[in-house]
Each structure stands twice: as structure tokens, then as C-alpha cells.
Amino acid sequence: MSIERAGSKAEALRLLDANRVFALELDYETGWQDAVELGRLGDKRGIKVQYRGQESVAVRSRDALLAGLGKPKTTFRQRNLYCQFDLGLLADHELEQLEAKATRLGDYILAGHLLREADSIWS
Numbered sequence: 001m002s003i004e005r006a007g008s009k010a011e012a013l014r015l016l017d018a019n020r021v022f023a024l025e026l027d028y029e030t031g032w033q034d035a036v037e038l039g040r041l042g043d044k045r046g047i048k049v050q051y052r053g054q055e056s057v058a059v060r061s062r063d064a065l066l067a068g069l070g071k072p073k074t075t076f077r078q079r080n081l082y083c084q085f086d087l088g089l090l091a092d093h094e095l096e097q098l099e100a101k102a103t104r105l106g107d108y109i110l111a112g113h114l115l116r117e118a119d120s121i122w123s
Helices: 009-018 031-045 062-070 092-104
Strands: 002-006 021-026 048-051 054-059 078-083 108-111 120-122
Touching: 002 009, 009 021, 009 031, 021 031, 031 048, 054 062, 062 078, 062 092, 062 120, 092 108
Parallel strands: 002 021, 021 048, 054 078, 054 120, 078 108
Antiparallel strands: none
């Protein structure tokens, strides 16, 4: 059994019907609206269903930030990008460009010391 990600309600229902998952994460815009209904279906099958609107990413370097923002975004969630390197080393215009790109993706660039727990790491 595994933890699966559903990108739509139809996909979530299909995964719940398959009954081969341990947990199901709803990763689509209206997932919060479906969380209670799908959670009840999951409970009947012993499957934990959850919706999270955000995820925390530990970013280890400038290059990791550039690479991560350069890849297609595969989640609907807002990503809080906690930079584990000195943002002061970036030129002002470069930081502004990176923040603008992150904002267009629905993400935020934050100082690394604010990170409590990372869901993923960009290295």
C-alpha cells in the first residue's frame, strides 16, 4: 500500500475504489470542498484522505532555486520555498526576478530560518 496523489475528484474516486492505497492526498483546486465526502468514503475503506493547500520546500542553494522554479509545477499547492542559503548574496534584480516567477506560480520565497518542517528538499 502507498500514499497516492489525486489531481481531480474523478481520480480520487478511482483510487479509493481500487482500495490499494494507504493514504490519498487531494491535490487540486476544489479538493477542500471534496475532502469531507471523500474522507468518509476513505474511512469506510481504511484509507486516510487529506487536503493540504501548502507545502514547505527546503531550498539548499541558488542553483536549486533556479532549477526548481524552472521545472513545470506538478502540484496545485502553494509552495513555501525556504532558502537555506544567504539570499543577500543574490543581486537585487535577480532576487526580484525569482520572486516574480515564484509569485506567478503561486509560490513564495522565504528565509530559511523560518522553516519548521520540510515536505521536500531542492538540492
